[in-house]
Amino acid sequence: MNPLKDLQNRAINTIRFLSADAVQQANSGHPGLPMGAAAIAYTIWTKHLKINPKNTNWIDRDRFILSGGHGSILLYSLLYLTGFDLSLEEIKNFRQWGSKTPGHPEFGLTPGVETTTGPLGQGFANGVGMAIAEANLAARFNVPNYRLIDHYVYAIVTDGDLMEGVASEAASLAGHLRLGKLIYLYDDNRISIEGSTDIAFTEDRAKRFKAYGWQVLRVEDGNDVESIEKAITQAKSDERPSLILCRTQIGYGLPTKQGTEKAHGEPPGQEELQKAKINLGWPVEESFLVPEDVLGHFREIGERGVALEEQWKKTFIKYHEDHLELAEELERRQSNQLPGNWESSLKNFETDSKGMATRKSSGLVLNQIAEVIPELIGGSADLAPSNNTWITGSEAFQCDNPVGRNIHFGVREHAMGAVINGLAYHGGFAPFGGTFLVFSDYMRPAVRLSALSHLPSIWIFTHDSIGLGEDGPTHQPVEHLMSLRLIPNLHTIRPADANEVREAWISAIRRKDGPTALILTRQNVPTIARGKYSDAKGLHHGAYILKDLGTKHPEIILMASGSEVDLIIQTGEKLNEEGISVRLVSFPCWEFFQAQSKEYQNFVLDPTITKRIAVEAGVGLGWERWTGNDGKIISIERFGASAPGDMLLREFGLHVENIYQTALKMI
């Protein structure tokens, strides 16, 4: 027997049974994918993947994505075997409280995990963002004699990924952009949870991906390392993204479950597992068995990676000498540092009673930022002229112009979300994506994952209420603002005017440990007189006193965010003319306010002032937190309607007279 081949087989079986033993021990998990796709993973990792287990932040490493995140234990096994900071103990603690080996891979928790996956299709689409990142960085930083940025994005993708719309959108975009660094290996096991893919998924996947502009390759036997290796090599030589269909058997080795849905998502059972080991010539005595030579074999990959990065660093030192500015920019961006004093370039907006839409001031601020923050990159899901997301100082990112910083996402909100997350996962960027607020629903899974994975993605949601007018209820968000506030770790900011927009953008750009959603109007809002009312920097406290009107201690608090702030200001002035003392509170970000001290909170929302009115052009549920028992909420508790925006606001009670009368009744 060929000893190398024997080692190889044993290495693959090591992955299989480490994974299966872990699932069995956890009494929970998914043995099918790891056992079926072990050889694919082995081939990628040992034959091609450029990684350094000792530095998970090396910018030019290849990225590996397990898009079928339910097979997490496959990834954990590889991380442990190749020498990442993940012990065998952690493998044994699979899916347990406090372990680094949760049920689905979580970015930031486990060293070497490049993306949070599990919700299907996300990893697939994240990879497209990573490949955009690679292409853009290469275009910016590579110069003759220096290919500093030159890495691949590998993924193992599954039937479930290919069925999900988000992956279809992303695949179409990747084909259009000719992202040749994408190499996706499809674990074509023809089994999904309800049974054979014949019951629901009989399309010609190869033909579909060819239609998108991908190179499509086939490996007839997903356990055939040589064929997989060859296919990957062929994928690398093509300038199109590549999909390699690898015919596999789910739960390979399991005597009764292999090739059936029973292998997918439950422990094999002790007996089935033992028999599988016997089937594949694996010792049955010991669980979590890692033969020493196998471990050595895997650790060599790690050592190879260390050497590769060493070489890269040497190149970088020379690059630093020859191209100081570029080198410093790359270092800065990679280490998540912002340029010194960048905020000073952002202009104040003058007081203006006509004002401008916050989507417009956002576009102005975005462009000021783009001049000083070259890592700002993004686009819109075909609504750039409406979302004001275009960077005028740059061009479109296209395959023949990868240096462009404007991405045309097409009408693909969900892929946009996941691609923006992919740019954030990759590092070196401040990525943003824009659409109408109502269509945040189309990309909500990606928004959630940006929050869960602590990604600094910036979401620009314009047309934020019925104020958008004639497009009607299908386009008018009602529940969306509040539903974004519900997502943990998402900063949802709804600025009231152009100067709050600037502060909101500052907050979004500064933030490195999570996403920010900017909620912006279609319609004009006045630029508040900041001499008379307090500074827009109050935004960073989440809620702040714009002004106490009148000479007495305020009898009532009026609070709102966004376009409704102007309404409470007008109402406050009117009440004050009647001799009523009013506190006006601008409330752009609940998350910020909740993070303030109790003292500050009580300073703004003085507990002795129980008469409070909150005004919001959206559902009111939740505002009780701030208005208390005695407060009133002026809100919208139904879907919108089609008519000019100012008429709608009047018909729905979002006007000064209504707030004024409500306040009078209260006092």
Add this chain to the structure above:
Amino acid sequence: MNPLKDLQNRAINTIRFLSADAVQQANSGHPGLPMGAAAIAYTIWTKHLKINPKNTNWIDRDRFILSGGHGSILLYSLLYLTGFDLSLEEIKNFRQWGSKTPGHPEFGLTPGVETTTGPLGQGFANGVGMAIAEANLAARFNVPNYRLIDHYVYAIVTDGDLMEGVASEAASLAGHLRLGKLIYLYDDNRISIEGSTDIAFTEDRAKRFKAYGWQVLRVEDGNDVESIEKAITQAKSDERPSLILCRTQIGYGLPTKQGTEKAHGEPPGQEELQKAKINLGWPVEESFLVPEDVLGHFREIGERGVALEEQWKKTFIKYHEDHLELAEELERRQSNQLPGNWESSLKNFETDSKGMATRKSSGLVLNQIAEVIPELIGGSADLAPSNNTWITGSEAFQCDNPVGRNIHFGVREHAMGAVINGLAYHGGFAPFGGTFLVFSDYMRPAVRLSALSHLPSIWIFTHDSIGLGEDGPTHQPVEHLMSLRLIPNLHTIRPADANEVREAWISAIRRKDGPTALILTRQNVPTIARGKYSDAKGLHHGAYILKDLGTKHPEIILMASGSEVDLIIQTGEKLNEEGISVRLVSFPCWEFFQAQSKEYQNFVLDPTITKRIAVEAGVGLGWERWTGNDGKIISIERFGASAPGDMLLREFGLHVENIYQTALKMI
């Protein structure tokens, strides 16, 4: 000149300029699609569409969907011209307050509008549901000599639709199911809002749809009525769904804007519009011009439809004689009546301290209902064994078995949502779709539209909290329950035990004017002793007193829904042992409770009892509405974690001891 052809051209121009005049008058809207696709719409409506403007509920009518809902004025023009209950005045009132001609088509508002569209991709996928409806009804009700059900689903679909993932998912499913009644005409104008489709959408669409298993046809000139007519005829003759690519010019006729993104979404301007009229030989003097012979021509279609339905009715009378039971069932289902006494077949669940998961009791109830409600149809996005959505008395719906009532949706949550809505739009069904609660995000746009369109869609969301355990935070909903409660007109019901599950299902089946979301556990919950605690029928009030424990007037109210109800019961008993009087409130549905009288609300949440604790395994924001200022909310304000479910509940404070201590501190 051929007078017929002249009439035809003038009829098409009538559509064009009615639409453009309306947009111009509204000073808002989308002239590009109506002007570019007028000939396509004309051909479908005059040459093929089987409709009766005088009866929009004829079950065997063809369905027409304008998936690019921004072109709504095209549809309104056709409805007016062919004689639906929509006046020319309404066309002139396009996009105005109180009109029947809103910015995007709204089902239920405008007679003849079959689907609410605007959010792209939805109409495309709704049509797939309608075609499933047709195939299933045909399989059930057609018998030799009676083809009672035999109609087509036409749609005009756009670049935006084809880019959206939801349409990709639906197209793959439609191809798999060989839904030959689907005939989609693609308005291939190669323009999207950001510019030419060359910037983001260069895939080979024809090849993609062939890969899905569709017949793909081409019409080189989208103004060529004969070619379009021929293509539709060819589409009808094939047993696969058909996509007809019609090459069009957006804003056809506009001198400077035709063929550019400027024609898409803004009024053409008076001068541009005048010139367009001159271009196409249209009188410029009069706006909203409808030549008499053109109107007569269109009204003939209406009359044809009246005659067709008359014929159908005659057939149905005979059918009624020959096949009484089937005829009565069809009549009943079409008129949205439930069988008499259907609820009596639903069993009570016995008290059981071990109990069962509510997903399991839901599966049992669903199957009891399926036996008496033949219109119950649905499935899961590849999670049927986990969601317990399988109707055991039926089979899978497949192209070779269209009578089946179990739909394998594949891993396509979003398409599932829109397809279920399509079944509901079609009529004759009580459709349901299931997935994990966390993946409600993947289909949220469809859930929203079911609420906006008043569809009786039933959403089954299982695995409703961190209680699901090891799968970890990617699979653990935290914000989802509350975020569903935010959607207007959606009944979000989270039953506490098997008997509440039964009542929740009764409510969902009874409801005909809107959707219901059932929120169900993965883990066991006890079946509450209904002798000791009050009847589960209280669910229909939204919140109800399970019991007042103790002899005194309650000092504290404990409230919860779903799996947390058992926690408050245990806590209440424990407090009562300490001599504390406690009110226990089960709170399965906020929407129901809000619809109760103030008296009932005050009866349950007695205003004199200000000490209140709400317990929920999700974000707490919103519970303040019921706990008030002095209450406490025991909730989860972060993402979950991967570990066994009971350990997670303990670690996250969702346990009796924590509630007990919180209560003690309060008292």
